[in-house]
Amino acid sequence: MKKTILIAALTVLGASVFAQKKTTTSATINFDATTKLDALPKAENKTAVAAIDTKKGTIAFEALIKGFNFSNPMMQEHFNSAKWMDSEKNPSATFKGKITNPADVKFTTDGTYNANVEGDLTIHGITQPVKTTATLIVKANAINAVSSFTIKLDDYKLSNAGGKLDNETKIAIAADFK
């Protein structure tokens, strides 16, 4: 009887310690479309939701478009307007992808790993494939992930305002999964 209880307890403990789905509600996403003509179109969202499934190697992000904070009120208003992101109609941006080199990432061993990530990024109601790399730091059963890549505004039917915005917009992501 005692042995059964001990095994059950260890199973529960093991499941919680090595839970395969790790999440965060405070992932950060930086958006930078600045050019020499315009230094204002850059923003940060600090309240994105993200998850990583260490067994399946899947990664997902969700961010409210209205959660992007600009320094300039006019730029923020334009970003959310019907002429640009149309955040009333398309309130969220999402990413759903997976690690394509799972053998190179050991989620059960502390260390720094380079992961190749592929997935679908949906912005402005348009979904496009994205390929990027991410640095994953596994430490004490938590995972810190950082990644950066560029998107083409054209691909998401977003205007570059006659060259004032960089069509090759930079996206940087950071997340602490627990």
Next chain:
Amino acid sequence: MINRKKLFKRIFITCLVLVLGGAGVVWFLFTKTFQDTANVKADYIVNALAFLQEYKANDTLANKKYAEKIISVNGRVSSVEHADTTLNVKMEDSTGAYIIFAFQQKDLAAIKKIKEGDAVSIKGSCNGGTYSQILETVYIAFKRCSLNK
């Protein structure tokens, strides 16, 4: 002849005033930054749990009412989370639905003193709320928050 000269002078001065005025307006709009949230009057003052309940009942209606408004939320801290180099405060109900607050840089020193279980009042710009497909729960997010004294 003199009248014509005067007329041209008036036109020139009017144009100059309009150009300078327009440039001033453009300069003002492009260099303007958000006001410190601590100095902005809240459009609504809500209790965290009741606020979450309102969103769970109908997030479309709630977003129409609260999104992009300045709101003061009174509630108990369920956790303080790292958001890259800064900190976010979270208030959660018994079902896992939550409100998350991202702060102004100037408020970070005060946030570092906040602990789980503290009763706090936070004012910020509401991003709106939605159902998270990832977490399978409703959440409401805020930006540019300030801790009410």
